[in-house]
Amino acid sequence: MPKVVSIHSYRGGTGKSNFTANLATTVAALGSRVGVVDTDVPSPGIHNLFCLEPEQMGKTLNSYLWGEGAIEEAAYDISANVGVEGAGKLFLVPSSVKADDIARILKDGYDVRLMNDGFRNLVKALQLDYLFIDTHPGLSKETFLSIAISHVLIIILRPDKQDYQGTAVAMDVARQLNVRKVLLAINKAHSKLNPEALKQKVEETYSETVAGIFPLSEDIVQLASEGVFCVKYPEHPVSQEFRKVAQQIIEG
Amino acid sequence: MSNVGDLQSLASSITAMTSPFRNYLIDLHEKYRSLNEGAVADYIPELALAKPEWFGVCVVTAEGQVFEVGNCDQLFTIQSISKAFVFGLALEDHGREYVNSKVSVEPTGEAFNSIVLDEATNRPYNPMVNAGAIATADLIKGKDGTERLKRVLEMFKRYTGREHDINVPVFLSEKATGNRNRAMAYLMLNFGMVSDKIDETLDLYFQQCSIMVNARDLAMLSATLANGGVNPVTKERAIDERYVQDVISVMLTCGMYDASGEWAYRVGLPAKSGVGGGITAIAPGKLGIGTFSPPLDAKGNSVRGIKVCEDLSKDFGLHLFNVASPERNLQEWIAGGDGVNDW
Ligand SMILES: Nc1ncnc2c1ncn2[C@@H]1O[C@H](COP(=O)(O)OP(=O)(O)OP(=O)(O)O)[C@@H](O)[C@H]1O
Ligand SMILES: [Mg+2]
Numbered sequence: 001m002p003k004v005v006s007i008h009s010y011r012g013g014t015g016k017s018n019f020t021a022n023l024a025t026t027v028a029a030l031g032s033r034v035g036v037v038d039t040d041v042p043s044p045g046i047h048n049l050f051c052l053e054p055e056q057m058g059k060t061l062n063s064y065l066w067g068e069g070a071i072e073e074a075a076y077d078i079s080a081n082v083g084v085e086g087a088g089k090l091f092l093v094p095s096s097v098k099a100d101d102i103a104r105i106l107k108d109g110y111d112v113r114l115m116n117d118g119f120r121n122l123v124k125a126l127q128l129d130y131l132f133i134d135t136h137p138g139l140s141k142e143t144f145l146s147i148a149i150s151h152v153l154i155i156i157l158r159p160d161k162q163d164y165q166g167t168a169v170a171m172d173v174a175r176q177l178n179v180r181k182v183l184l185a186i187n188k189a190h191s192k193l194n195p196e197a198l199k200q201k202v203e204e205t206y207s208e209t210v211a212g213i214f215p216l217s218e219d220i221v222q223l224a225s226e227g228v229f230c231v232k233y234p235e236h237p238v239s240q241e242f243r244k245v246a247q248q249i250i251e252g
Numbered sequence: 253m254s255n256v257g258d259l260q261s262l263a264s265s266i267t268a269m270t271s272p273f274r275n276y277l278i279d280l281h282e283k284y285r286s287l288n289e290g291a292v293a294d295y296i297p298e299l300a301l302a303k304p305e306w307f308g309v310c311v312v313t314a315e316g317q318v319f320e321v322g323n324c325d326q327l328f329t330i331q332s333i334s335k336a337f338v339f340g341l342a343l344e345d346h347g348r349e350y351v352n353s354k355v356s357v358e359p360t361g362e363a364f365n366s367i368v369l370d371e372a373t374n375r376p377y378n379p380m381v382n383a384g385a386i387a388t389a390d391l392i393k394g395k396d397g398t399e400r401l402k403r404v405l406e407m408f409k410r411y412t413g414r415e416h417d418i419n420v421p422v423f424l425s426e427k428a429t430g431n432r433n434r435a436m437a438y439l440m441l442n443f444g445m446v447s448d449k450i451d452e453t454l455d456l457y458f459q460q461c462s463i464m465v466n467a468r469d470l471a472m473l474s475a476t477l478a479n480g481g482v483n484p485v486t487k488e489r490a491i492d493e494r495y496v497q498d499v500i501s502v503m504l505t506c507g508m509y510d511a512s513g514e515w516a517y518r519v520g521l522p523a524k525s526g527v528g529g530g531i532t533a534i535a536p537g538k539l540g541i542g543t544f545s546p547p548l549d550a551k552g553n554s555v556r557g558i559k560v561c562e563d564l565s566k567d568f569g570l571h572l573f574n575v576a577s578p579e580r581n582l583q584e585w586i587a588g589g590d591g592v593n594d595w
Contacts, residue, residue: 002595113269120275123595144262148270148588176263180590 002123004131005249006150010166012137014156015187018220018229020134021049022239023154025082025228026246028090032129035075035122037061037093039115039146040136041105044095048225050078052092060096064118065110071118072125082231091126112141116149130249139173148177152249154211158188159198164205171206181252183211185245190216212245214238272594273311273585274319280563281309281321290547290555293527296425302328302529302546308467309560310542312475316484317586320468327464328544329422331526332364332380334404334460335388336503337473339379341407342391343495351391354445355384359505359512364552367436374443376436380506380524383436389457390446397452404460410490411476412469413483423462430458461526470532470542474523478534500534504572511551519561520571531557535570538582 007020020036028034038046038061047057059074075091084090096102123131133146147153155170157163167184174182184202189195199210217238223229230239268274285307294300308323342351353375360377362368369376369383376383394400401418408416437454440446446453465473476483477500481491491499503522508515515523521541523533529546531554541564543557565571568585569578584591 001593112266116270116275117278120278120595141262141266144266145270148263148266173259173263176259177267178587178589 002128002131003152003249004119004123004133004146004150005152005154006133006135006146007154007156008135008143008147008170009137009156009163010139010170011163014137014158014163015214016137016156017046017049017134018225019154019156019185019187019242019245020132021046021228022230022242023246023249024090024130024132025084026230026242027130027250028079028082028084028088030246030250031087033087033089033127034130034132035091035093035126035128036132036134037119037122038095038134039142040134041095041142042102042136044097045225046134047092047094047097049228050090050092051081051227052076052078052094054097057094057096060101061093061118062096062101062105064093065105065114070125071122075122075126082228089126091128093122112145115142115145119149139169144173144177147174147179150179152181152183152252153179154183154185154245154249156185156187157202159186159190159193167206171208182206182208183245183248183252184208185211186213188216189213209248211248212241214241267588268317268319270588271317271319271586272588272592273582274321275594276567276580276585277309277311277319277321280560281307283563284556284559285322287556287559288547290549292529292546293548293552295527296422296429298419298422298425299329299528299546304547306529306544306546307556308542308544310467310471311539311564312468312471312484312542313539313586314475314479314484314537316475318468318471318485320471322467323544324467324542326544327419327466328528328530328546329419329461329526330463330465330530331461331528332385333465333470333473333524333526333530333532334408334463335380335385336499336507336524336532337407337411337491338385338392338404338460339388339502340491340495340499341404342379342388343498344492345393346391348495348498351388354391355379355387357502357505361510364509365432367432367439369439369443369445374440374445376440376445378506379502380509382433383440386433386437386453386457387440387446389460390449390453392456397455400452400456401459404456405463407490408463408465408469408473410488411483412465412472413486413488414469416463416465416469418459419462419464423458426458426461427455430454433457465530467530467542467544470530470544471540472542474532474534474540474542476540478536478538478540500536503534509552511549511553519558519565520573521561521565522572523561525553525557527552529554529557531561533561535565536572538570
C-alpha cells in the first residue's frame with residue numbers, strides 16, 4: 001500500500017522543502033518509487049533543490065488544477081538529478097513559478113477536491129510507493145487536505161517560541177483531521193542546546209515522537225538550495241539524521 | 253478560524269473530501285464508466301436526447317454527509333421514481349386503510365404498463381405500475397390541478413431541500429402519447445377505483461413524472477427515507493414517520509419493475525428506478541444512493557446504476573438481510589483511519 005507523507009510547519013522557512021527533498025531522495029535511493037508534489041502554490045521552491053529549472057517545466061500542478069491535463073503529465077523524472085539509480089525512481093510535480101500563474105490561482109482559487117483526486121491518480125499512474133507533499137506554511141485548505149490524507153505527517157519546528165505556539169495550532173488541526181501518525185522534527189537547533197533535553201521537552205509538550213533533531217548548519221546554508229544535501233554530503237551528520245527519520249517513515 | 257466550530261466544520265468538509273468512501277465511489281464510477289450496455293429510452297423524443305455517457309453517483313448518509321462523483325448536477329426527469337414518493341403523500345392525505353382499498357401492494361409479473369387489475373377487488377396491483385400510480389395520483393388532495401401539483405412539488409422540496417421544476421416538453425410529450433395510460437384510467441373509473449377528474453389526474457401523473465432532478469436529489473430522497481423521513485441535511489421532515497415503512501417496503505417488492513424479485517434477492521436495497529436513467533436506493537438507517545446513467549436494460553433499469561448499487565451493497569454489506577460481516581466497514585470507510593486501505 002502506498003504511503004503519503006506530508007511535511008508541514010505552521011511558520012515559514014522552517015526547512016520543509018529541505019526535509020521533503022532529502023527524505024524523498026533518501027527513500028528513493030533505497031529502491032522505492034517516490035513522488036514529490038509541491039503544493040506550495042503561492043511560493044513554490046522545491047524544484048530548485050532538485051535542480052529542475054523553470055525552463056524545463058512544461059506542465060505544472062497549476063495546469064492540472066486548471067483541467068489542462070492529467071497530473072502525471074506534470075510529473076518530471078528527476079532521479080538522475082539526485083543520483084537515484086536502479087529500482088528507485090524520483091518524480092517531482094512542481095508548481096508554476098510564473099507570476100501570472102501564481103496570481104491566477106490565488107485569484108480564482110481551485111477545487112480542492114482536485115488535489116485529492118490528483119494525488120491518487122499520480123500514485124496510480126506512476127505506481128508510487130511513496131508520495132511526499134511539500135506544503136505552504138500556515139493553515140489553508142490544501143494544507144488541511146494534505147494533512148488529512150497523509151499516513152505520516154511530519155511537522156517541523158525550530159526551537160523558538162513562535163514555532164512552539166504554531167506547532168500547537170498545527171497539532172490541533174492534525175488531531176481534528178484524525179491524522180494517522182505524526183512525527184516531529186526539530187530543525188536549526190543551535191549548538192548550545194542539549195538535544196536530549198530538547199527532545200524530551202518537545203515530546204512532553206505535544207505527546208508525539210521527535211523523529212530527529214537537526215543542527216543549525218553552515219553547510220546547509222552554503223549549499224543554498226542548489227541540490228539535495230544528503231546527495232552532496234552523504235556522510236555528514238545531517239545526512240545521517242535524515243536517514244534516521246527516513247527509516248521511521250518506512251517503518252511507521 | 254477563530255473558534256472551534258469553524259475548525260470543526262472546515263475539518264469535516266476536508267475529511268468528506270478525502271474520505272476513503274469518496275475515493276471508493278470515484279473508483280466505482282471509473283470502473284463502470286466504460287460499461288457501454290443498454291439503450292437510452294426513446295419512446296418520446298425528449299428522452300432520446302440524453303447522452304449515454306452521462307453518469308453520476310451520489311451517496312448521502314443518514315448523518316447528512318454528501319459524497320458525489322461524476323454528473324451529479326445534470327438534470328433529468330424523475331419518471332417512475334416519483335411514484336414511490338407520491339404514494340407516501342397519498343398515505344398522508346388519506347391514511348393506510350383507504351389508500352390500500354384503492355391500490356394493492358402486490359408485485360406483479362406483468363409489465364409496468366400492463367392494463368391489468370386485481371380480478372377480485374379491481375385494484376391495480378401496486379403503486380409502482382402505471383395503473384397503480386395513476387390511482388395514487390388520483391388520491392392527492394387539492395382544490396384543483398394546480399394546487400395538487402404544487403403539493404407534490406412541495407413534497408419533493410422537503411425531501412431534496414431544493415425547488416423543482418417540470419420539464420414541460422417532456423410533460424407535453426407524455427401527455428400526447430399517453431393513450432395507454434388514459435385507457436387504464438378509464439378502466440379504473442369504470443370500476444369506481446378513481447374519481448372522475450380523469451384529465452386533471454392524468455395531467456398530475458404526467459407532470460409528476462416530468463419533474464427534473466439530478467443524482468444528488470435522488471440520493472437525498474432515499475437518504476431522507478433512510479433517516480426516518482427527515483432530510484438529513486436540512487433536518488426538515490418530508491413524510492409522516494408512520495408511512496416511511498409503507499414507501500420503503502413497496503420499493504423493495506415492486507420498485508425495479510419486473511426485476512424487483514431478483515433485485516431484492518441480490519442487492520437487497522429498497523429502490524426505485526425511472527426510464528430517465530435514475531435509481532434511488534435506500535439502506536435504512538444508513539444512507540441513500542442516487543445514480544444517474546441513461547442507458548437502460550431490457551427491463552427498464554439503468555445498467556450502470558444497477559452495477560453501482562450491486563457493488564455498494566456487496567462491498568459494504570448493505571443488503572437488508574445481510575448478517576455476515578462485510579468486506580468493508582461503512583463507518584470506517586466514511587471516517588477514514590488506520591484500518592482502511594483505499595489506495
Ligand atoms: N538546519 C539548517 N541549518 C541552516 N539552514 C537551514 C537548515 N535547514 C534549512 N535551512 C535553510 O533555511 C532556508 C529555508 O529552508 P526551506 O526552504 O527548506 O524552508 P521551508 O520551510 O520550505 O520554507 P517556506 O516556508 O518558505 O516554504 C533555506 O535557505 C535553507 O537552506
Ligand atoms: Mg518550502
